[in-house]
Amino acid sequence: MPKVKSLHEAIATDVQDGMSVAMGCGLESLIPFAASYEIIRQRKTDLTLICPISDMQFDQLIGAGCVKKLIASWVGNVAAGLGHNYRRAAEAGIPRPIEIEEHSNFTIGLGLQAAASGLPFLPTKTVKGSDFANGEQFKRVNCPFTGEELLAVRAIRPDVAILHVQRADNEGNAHVWGNFGVTREAALAANKVILTCEEIVDHEVILSDPNRTLIPGFVVSSVVHEPFGAHPSPTQGYSRRDDDFYFEYHKATRTREDFEQWLQKYVHGVKDHRSFLSLLGSERIAKLTPRGNLFSPAVSFNY
Amino acid sequence: MVAAAAREIRDGEKVFVGMRLPLLGFAVAKELHAPNAIGIFENGVVRDWPALESIFTMSDPPNIARALFCGGVNDSMFLLQSGRVDLGFLGGAEVDRFGNLNTHWVQEHGKRTRLPGSGGAADVATMAGRSIIIMNHERRRFTPRVHYVTSPGYGDGGDWRTQKGLTGGGPSRVITSMGIFSFDPVDREMVLISNHPGVSVDEIKNETGWPLRVSQQIRETSAPTKDELAAVRKYDPKGVWTS
Numbered sequence: 175m176p177k178v179k180s181l182h183e184a185i186a187t188d189v190q191d192g193m194s195v196a197m198g199c200g201l202e203s204l205i206p207f208a209a210s211y212e213i214i215r216q217r218k219t220d221l222t223l224i225c226p227i228s229d230m231q232f233d234q235l236i237g238a239g240c241v242k243k244l245i246a247s248w249v250g251n252v253a254a255g256l257g258h259n260y261r262r263a264a265e266a267g268i269p270r271p272i273e274i275e276e277h278s279n280f281t282i283g284l285g286l287q288a289a290a291s292g293l294p295f296l297p298t299k300t301v302k303g304s305d306f307a308n309g310e311q312f313k314r315v316n317c318p319f320t321g322e323e324l325l326a327v328r329a330i331r332p333d334v335a336i337l338h339v340q341r342a343d344n345e346g347n348a349h350v351w352g353n354f355g356v357t358r359e360a361a362l363a364a365n366k367v368i369l370t371c372e373e374i375v376d377h378e379v380i381l382s383d384p385n386r387t388l389i390p391g392f393v394v395s396s397v398v399h400e401p402f403g404a405h406p407s408p409t410q411g412y413s414r415r416d417d418d419f420y421f422e423y424h425k426a427t428r429t430r431e432d433f434e435q436w437l438q439k440y441v442h443g444v445k446d447h448r449s450f451l452s453l454l455g456s457e458r459i460a461k462l463t464p465r466g467n468l469f470s471p472a473v474s475f476n477y
Numbered sequence: 478m479v480a481a482a483a484r485e486i487r488d489g490e491k492v493f494v495g496m497r498l499p500l501l502g503f504a505v506a507k508e509l510h511a512p513n514a515i516g517i518f519e520n521g522v523v524r525d526w527p528a529l530e531s532i533f534t535m536s537d538p539p540n541i542a543r544a545l546f547c548g549g550v551n552d553s554m555f556l557l558q559s560g561r562v563d564l565g566f567l568g569g570a571e572v573d574r575f576g577n578l579n580t581h582w583v584q585e586h587g588k589r590t591r592l593p594g595s596g597g598a599a600d601v602a603t604m605a606g607r608s609i610i611i612m613n614h615e616r617r618r619f620t621p622r623v624h625y626v627t628s629p630g631y632g633d634g635g636d637w638r639t640q641k642g643l644t645g646g647g648p649s650r651v652i653t654s655m656g657i658f659s660f661d662p663v664d665r666e667m668v669l670i671s672n673h674p675g676v677s678v679d680e681i682k683n684e685t686g687w688p689l690r691v692s693q694q695i696r697e698t699s700a701p702t703k704d705e706l707a708a709v710r711k712y713d714p715k716g717v718w719t720s
Contacts, residue, residue, distance in 0.1 A: 201520040201550070202534035203541075226550060227596055229534070250593035252496075253533035257593070264591035276581070279519050279597040280554040287551060299558055303629035303641040304599045305581070323642050352541045353520040354549035408538050415537050468542055 177397045178344055181447060184368050184396035185212045188334050192220040194245075196286070196332035196364060198228030201279075201355040202252055203410065205231050206338040206370050208403035208447040214238040215441060224286075224332050226279040226356060229407060230423055233257030236272060237433050238441070243273040245311075245330060247282055253417060254424035259433060268430060276306035283356045285311070285330030290362035297324040335364035337389070338404040340411060341373040342380075346394025349379075349386040352410035361389040368396040370403040372412045382475075400447055402459065414462045478611060479505060479709050479719060480701040481652045482566065485609050489513045490563040491556070493601050496535060497718050498611050499566030503527060504712040509704055517556060519597035521548040531717050554597075557604045560644065565601035565608045567648070571623045572612060574667050574687050575637075576630025576648035576660060578602065579623035595627050602628030607649040614653035614684050621687040631665035655681045657698055666690055671698040 179187070189195060195213075198205045210231050213221070222243040223232055230251040235241050237259030250257040262268040277285070280300045288296040297315060301307045302325060315326045337357055342348040346369055350357060361367050367389065374397065380387055402409075406416035427433040444450045451459060482502030486492055488511040494503045503516050504527035516524045518535040523546035530539035541547060556562055569578035570592055580592050602608055610630075612618060630648045631637055638647050647665075651658040656672040670692045672678055682689045701709070713719050 201536050203520075203536035203538075246594065248593045248596035256591075260593075261591050265589055276594060278595045278599040279550050280558075280600040283550040283554060299642075299644050300554070300603050301595075301599045302603055302643050303626065303632060303638070304595070304603070305626045306595070306599075351547070352538075353518070353522050353536050353547050355520050355536075356550050358549060359551065408536065410538050410541050415533065417533050420533075464538070 176344070177346055177394060178374065179396050179398060181208060181212050181370065181398045181400055184398050185209060185216055185218070188366050188368050188396055189213060189218055191218055193333040194222035194224055196224040196335040196360040198225040198231050199335065199337060199355050199357045199360040200353065200407070201227050202229050203352060203408045204338045204350070204355070204357065204404050205229055205407035206336045206403060207231055207405060207407065208400045208450070209336045209368065209370055210235055211441045211447070211450065213240060214437070224282070224330060224360075226277070226282040227252065230257060230420060233259045234437075236260055236263045237269070237427070238437060239269045241272055243275065245275045245277065245282070247277040247279050251420055251424050253420050258424075258427045262430060275311055276309055277311070278304070281312070281327045282330065283359060284327040286356050286359035286363045288327065288329035289331040290359050294329050295326040297326055299324060301325065330363060332360060332364040334366040334368060335360040336368045336370070337361060338370045338409065339389070340371065340409060341375045342369050342371045342397055343375055343377045343391065344397065345377070345391035346389070346397045347377070347380045347387055347391035348389040348394070349383065350388040351386060354388060358388050361393055366395040367393050368398065369394055370398045370400040372401050372403070372409060374399050402451055403447060405451070405454075405462070411464065414464060416458070416462055478652055478654060480705040481657055481698065482609060482611060483509065483705065485650055486511045486514050486564065491515045491517060491561055493517050493519070493557065493562050493565035493605055494535075495566045499609075500527075500532075501709060501712055501718055502566070505705055505708040508708040508711070515545070517553050517562060519550060519553050519600070521550055521552050522546070523553070527712060529712075531713060531715060554600055557600060560606070562604070563606040565605035567598050567601055567608050567610050567628055568612055569598070569610070569628065571618050571620050572610060572651065573620055573623045573630075575632060575634050575665055576610060576651065576667060577623050577626045577632065578610065578628040578630065579625045580627045581625040584624055585617065598628040602630070602645070603643050604645040607646040610648050610651040612651065612653050614655040614681065616684045616686050619685045619687075631660060634665045635663070637665070655684060659692075661690070668692050669695060671696050673698045674700050
């Protein structure tokens with residue numbers, strides 16, 4: 175079955191109500207906003223979202239009523255402050271109550287790595303003494319060699335990981351550069367992987383630079399060509415961060431009613447990501463596009 | 478505050494940088510007295526020189542271009558866990574007399590406010606060689622006991638960290654908008670060691686929610702030097718973080 179699909183088809187096929195979904199795994203970059211808007215448009219519900227820091231993506235999904243549970247370490251708007259929808263849901267159950275499994279960035283990374291490496295848990299020295307270390311997601315264990323007390327982080331196995339990457343081939347072999355966050359761990363921990371990418375390239379391009387292949391295609395179920403699919407988060411080499419969009423969202427979502435208007439304008443009011451980009455306007459897109467290049471010299475794989 | 482943060486960074490140290498004021502502090506230190514300091518970011522980036530453009534997040538493209546190393550969260554956190562990180566910066570909505578920080582829930586006048594959570598802060602607080610807390614000094618933020626311990630300082634004081642098996646050294650300084658604090662080496666209570674120019678000790682006591690201990694050697698914080706101010710302006714030309 176061909177993996178290259180439209181975003182609509184990929185979300186309809188691979189994301190079902192009640193699933194756990196890892197998204198925003200690059201931390202503040204490579205956040206697949208185009209995909210989360212499509213999740214909202216398709217009115218997916220009862221999702222468990224997994225990520226260390228999703229910037230404002232999780233706030234939007236929470237406000238749209240798609241979320242039952244969070245497995246996260248930080249939810250808000252990194253540059254602008256608190257997430258208004260997150261606050262409404264956590265404090266008052268609006269639009270619905272959410273369950274929160276608290277983590278640090280590292281314990282999310284370890285939980286995903288445990289699942290990615292086929293283990294039920296990984297031990298760590300972190301977060302001892304934090305109040306959230308008493309949660310069910312952690313257990314005290316002793317090192318079998320030294321007796322040292324460690325914290326076991328339960329494996330985190332997403333049903334699906336949605337990842338934005340710079341380039342991939344038809345099979346989903348993906349080149350990623352810049353900071354990775356927990357992208358690789360999430361791809362290998364999840365049962366299914368949806369890639370959105372700036373470019374679809376020939377298989378030969380992937381083979382030319384194997385150290386840049388972060389995700390092997392055999393774990394990928396869907397490949398979606400979606401330029402600017404991470405907007406307003408940055409994609410190194412393709413798009414700068416649209417800082418204003420984050421500040422505008424923060425101001426425009428202080429009340430529930432204002433958030434609903436925001437959602438209507440940018441998500442329900444457009445049929446796909448291309449229409450969303452038209453709404454932003456070509457001038458704004460041009461401003462966000464890096465001018466010129468900053469190349470790394472090619473390496474030789476000759477033998 | 479930026480100058481005070483910069484002064485805490487020694488040459489050659491590996492620093493878990495964070496954003497906003499600590500990021501600027503790192504740039505100022507690199508420029509002036511710590512040219513060999515290395516900056517580590519929790520998204521997987523390691524830099525040996527500060528990005529020249531203002532950035533809002535550590536994953537902004539100017540912070541990636543010409544970095545020393547780009548990996549993932551676990552790469553940075555493994556450096557922290559293996560004891561290779563000398564210093565990390567922390568902030569919070571609340572701090573208490575033993576340097577515990579809260580970024581989860583606060584409660585005022587019976588109303589609970591949900592805050593973003595730990596991010597990488599609890600990792601830094603438990604495992605960095607030492608940590609520096611940077612905060613605005615307000616009475617509601619300087620509370621006898623935090624409502625929730627996100628990032629542990631010295632817990633209940635004394636040898637709490639050793640008992641809990643924390644590997645990092647804990648907070649060494651608190652830098653606020655009013656003064657600078659250290660922690661007593663034995664009972665681990667916060668102690669005022671310097672008041673910023675124009676701020677009296679009584680004003681600081683009034684903005685602190687417990688009977689504040691004051692060092693016998695208290696002095697006034699030295700004002701930012703001309704070089705420090707120039708370095709701040711170089712890295713924050715529009716005054717985004719320091720206006």
